[in-house]
Every structure is written in C-alpha cells, then in structure tokens.
Amino acid sequence: MPDLALLLTVVAIVVLALLILWLSIRVVNRGDQLVVYRLGNTDDSLVKGPGLVLLIPFVDRPRRVNLREQFVEVPSQTAITKDNVTIPIDFLIYWRIVEPLKSVVNVQDFVGALTGVAKTNLRAVVGDFLLDDVLSKRDQINEVLRGKLDEITENWGGKITRVEIREITPPRDILDSMNRMLSAERTRRAVITESEGARQSAINVAEGQKQSEILKAEGERQAAILRAEGFSLALTRIFEAATAVDQKTMALQYLETLKALGAGPATKFVIPVEYTRLLQPFFEYLAPVQSGPAGGASGAPGTLAPSRVQGGPAASGRTPPRPPDPGSSTAGG
Helix, strand or coil: CHHHHHHHHHHHHHHHHHHHHHHHEEEECCCEEEEEEECCECCHHHEECCEEEECCCCCEEEEEEECCCEEEEEEEEEEECCCCCEEEEEEEEEEEECCHHHHHHCCCCHHHHHHHHHHHHHHHHHCCCCHHHHHHCHHHHHHHHHHHHHHHHHHHCEEEEEEEEEEECCCHHHHHHHHHHHHHHHHHHHHHHHHHHHHHHHHHHHHHHHHHHHHHHHHHHHHHHHHHHHHHHHHHHHHHHHHCCCHHHHHHHHHHHHHHHHCCCCCEEEECHHHHHHHHHHHHHHHHHHHCCCCCCCCCCCCCCHHHHHCCHHHHCCCCCCCCCCCCEEEEC
C-alpha cells in the first residue's frame, strides 16, 4: 500500500510538472508577438517574441497578435456624390499591426472597428467628388480615404497600407447618359480627325502647287535668260557682219530692192536721200563704160552722161541746185 501511494504521488508530481512546463513555455513564430497580461496588467516590457517565451504559470495570460499584412473586404456601400448621384461602392482595405500593445489594449475588435469607420469615411470622401471625378479619379479617392483611416487607426496600433476601390456601379439612367456622351465624344473626335486630315491635305496640295509654280517660274526665267543671251549673240554676229559690208555691196542691195519695187503695181515711190549717196560711186563706176572708145556719144538715148552722173559745178558751169529735203525725194514712175 505505501508503495502504491508513493507511486501515485510521483505520477501526480510529474503531471503537475509537465502542466507547469506547458503553461510556462510558448513558442512565438516570426511575424507574431505575444502581449502578456500579468495579474491583469501589461506594458511594453511584457510584449514578447518571436522565439521561445517563458511565462509564469497561473499568473501570466498571453495574447497572440499577428503582425503580418492583412486585408478586410468592405461590402457594397451606397454613397451620394457631390452632384447628388447615388452609387454603390465596394472596396478593400489592406492593414497591419505595428504596435501590438495598443491593438490589444485600445480596441477590442480591430477589424470590426476598421470596417465601421471605413464605411462612414467612404460616404464623406465620395460626397466631395462629382460623379465624373469618382469614376475617373479612383487613385485620388483611394489616397484620401487611406489617409483618413490611417489617422484613425494610429491610436489602435494599426497601419493602413492601401485602399483599393474594387467596383463602382452607377445607376441605369446614368449608364445610358454615359453611353450617349461616349458616342458623342467619339463622333466629335472623328469629325476633328477628318477635318484635320482635310486641312493637312489642303496644305499639302497648296505646298505642291507652290513648289510647282516656283519651278515653273524658275524654268521660264532660265528660258528667258537663254533667249536673251541668244538674241544678244545674234545681234553681235549681225553687227560684226554689217561692219564688214562696204558701200558697193549696199548699193547692189539697193538695186535689188529697186528691181523688186519696179515689178510691183505702184506708180510712186519714196526713196531716201541716202540712197542717192550710195549710188554715186556706182554711177562713177559706170561712167567710163558708157563713154567707151567710140568717142562718147553723150546724147545717145538710154545712156547716162558722165557729167550728169558726177553732177559737179565744174562740169556745168552753173550754181548747183539746192539739195532736196533730208526726209525724202519723190520720183515719178
């Protein structure tokens, strides 16, 4: 009997030792911490972990706090915009605990409290935006809402890392209006694009015509320069040829002209005075031929006397008649 009692005592002591050991030792994982209540009180020195933590059995009461980032889903909430449009919005909140002691002491249910303040602040933030801004400026709304929630949860030992609006569902009539506006905007852009294309096309055509006219004018200028140079060269050649012509050649040309005039039906001719001066050497050349070895029958019909050809004052012994007017002399046919 005594042996049995001793055995039961030993077993009880071992079980009690194991129970005390189990109550005294805690293993805290990385990313977690223990907030220890010792006789109902706690402070920063009683925040333990990670690793092996020793507790006083029946005196310390530990509470595990998760320090990893977590998220809470806020169900669809009805909010009214600045232009009095009612829209449902649901969003996600990402948060984590940065001060475990505050998260245990200052708030009982951190997630529930965060969800409540998120709903009320969402309505306040959305009420400062127009519907178009709510739909187009989600990042700005997310940042404003995150700042407000972070300021509130700072006393609870939490940190709001980001807020993400997941879905905004406008009413049916607003959707129809938005579709019509979108269609009108697309039509406007198409018209603007078409007009810009027509404008650019007209500019290109005008530029092409301008270049064409410039090239045409340049070509005409070059052609005019070449024609002028050719005309100048021709005049130079004519002048050079004219300076080499003597009076006899000119007299022969005048005789050819007289032959052409005589063949015409005209009965009166206007002969320049210079013509007689050009024919004077020609008459002097013909005078010896007309006198000949036969003694010079000066009165023979159809011949021209040398004394008349020469027409000098010594031959006639009389005062020479007054020369005709420089303009012209008239001969009858």
